[in-house]
Amino acid sequence: MTKTFSLPMYDINHATTEALTDALVQLLAARGVAARVAWHSDLLPHWRDHDLLLSQTCGYPLVKLLPDVQLVGAFQSSAPGCEGLRYRSWLVVRAEDAALTLADFRGRRAVCNSDDSHSGYNSLRYVVAPLAQQGRFFAETGFSGSHRQSLAALRHQQADIAAIDCITWALLLHNFPEELAGLTIIGETPLCAALPLITAASTDQPTLAALRSALTQLVQDEAYRELCATSLIGGFATPDRAFYDEVLQWEQQAATRGVTAL
The missing domain is CATH 3.40.190.10 (Periplasmic binding protein-like II)
Structure with a gap:
């Protein structure tokens, strides 16, 4: 079964984003995972899709709206202002x-x-x-x-x-x-915490391992170095989901000061 994925969050230069997703299609195929790219204007249903293979979301939806998805990992960015993950x-x-x-x-x-x-x-x-x-x-x-x-x-x-x-x-x-x-x-x-990469709750462990392996090769393989550099991707890691608890803590700390909305 071919499942869909996308990388919607930093799609500034679409040609570069397409090159990244094309590379992942090839890397996943080499691991026996059939994937195709699908672009979505309404992201929450996409992230909640029972058959979602891979997407990138924001830490706030992850902790507030997506309790059932699995965390695949996160990219490390080389952009000024970033440190590690x-x-x-x-x-x-x-x-x-x-x-x-x-x-x-x-x-x-x-x-x-x-x-x-x-x-x-x-x-x-x-x-x-x-x-x-x-x-x-x-x-x-x-x-x-x-x-x-x-x-x-x-x-x-x-x-x-x-x-x-x-x-x-x-x-x-x-x-x-x-x-x-x-x-x-x-x-x-x-x-x-950097933006999380996610997969559906239904994704099995061999497929999750294949996703992490493909993403690791993407950031480490010399063949993709220029592509990752253009995308400001400097690494990939697999933090625990608790890494994103601080996102909710920011909301809670603002609420203790009486600020629940802007």
Whole structure:
């Protein structure tokens, strides 16, 4: 049976993403696992698919919405802002606000990609919580649908600040620097667990082992070194699921300060 997979989370340059997925198809085939790539606009049903072979999700959906999926592992990124299996978000504003600090954005407008995103929502809520008054910090918070659309909202003066995944920022800087024109970084969130690679609860252990073996070869084989470097992938590891508990802890710590939403 041929199962589907995708790598949707850092699909900045689609040609590069397709090259990565094509490489994985070949590596999995060499291990007796038939796979094909399928792209999805609605990711939660994709991640919950009983027959999901492999996908990349965010740590926040993993701990909040996907209790039954199996953790395959996580990529280590070479993007500035990452350390080991951890990444952070940059606090991004327009260049005209470059001299300000996060505290100066009280009563201004935030934009997030979605409320189930760690990098764009949970991390921003965590860093503003100590600054909030009566559970609020921003005057309003909009939702754009993606980090790229959040950056567009900043450029078009539809919002004033956003938390942007540092890997997304680095990929845009390399591939589409015009999308960062007129924007700057004024701060950062702490490091947190890198985006998890997942498979369905129904995936058997030999297939899970094949997935991990294929991903390990992808990051170690000289044949894929340039492809991984272009994708800012520097390694692959298999942390325990408890590695992602801190994502939920950030939500809980903000709640203790009365901040449950942005």
